[in-house]
Amino acid sequence: MALMSIPKFERFFRLAASLDVDKADLNRYDEFVNHEIYDLLLRAQATAKANARDIIFPQDLPITKGLQERMHEFRKLDEQIELKPILDQLAKRPLLDLAYNEETEGAFPDIAGGFSLALARSFKIIDPEVKNPMTEHWNRAFALFDLVL
Secondary structure, three states: HHHHHHHHHHHHHHHOOOOOOHHHHHHHHHHHHHHHHHHHHHHHHHHHHHHHOOOOOOOOOOOOHHHHHHHHHHHHHHHOOOOHHHHHHOOOOOOOOOOEOHEEEEEEHHHHHHHHHHHHHHHHOOOOOOOOOHHHHHHHHHHHHHHOO
16 A cells, blocks of 8 residues: 555544554555455356356446445545545456456445445444454454455
8 A cells, every 4th residue: 555545544544433543454454445345246247147248247246235325425525535546546356257347447446435434334333432443353344244245
């Protein structure tokens, strides 16, 4: 993660859930976002294949109601932070059997933003008093997301 973007991510976590994160947290965050996007894309690929297509379209992405709402909230919050261009570079596009169309490619920053907002808020559900997420908080958040996604 670029050194210049660290203050933006710190601000994002403060605004999203009153959390203070450090550089180690941002490495975990990067791992989290890309893990969740990869899982989402695996399901999208299966949907596209089931529909006899060789390209993943946005409608193939299994965006839940909750994730969609977080994506909308992220867009509003991002007006203050301007994190979307950084997320566009951060959100990896894993090589799968199928290609992504342009609109699907364009959705990656918002999806990453939605996951980011959900992650930040999940820390407060795990521990309402948390200010600085510790390894235990991160592990629990990862486990929760893996349970349902």
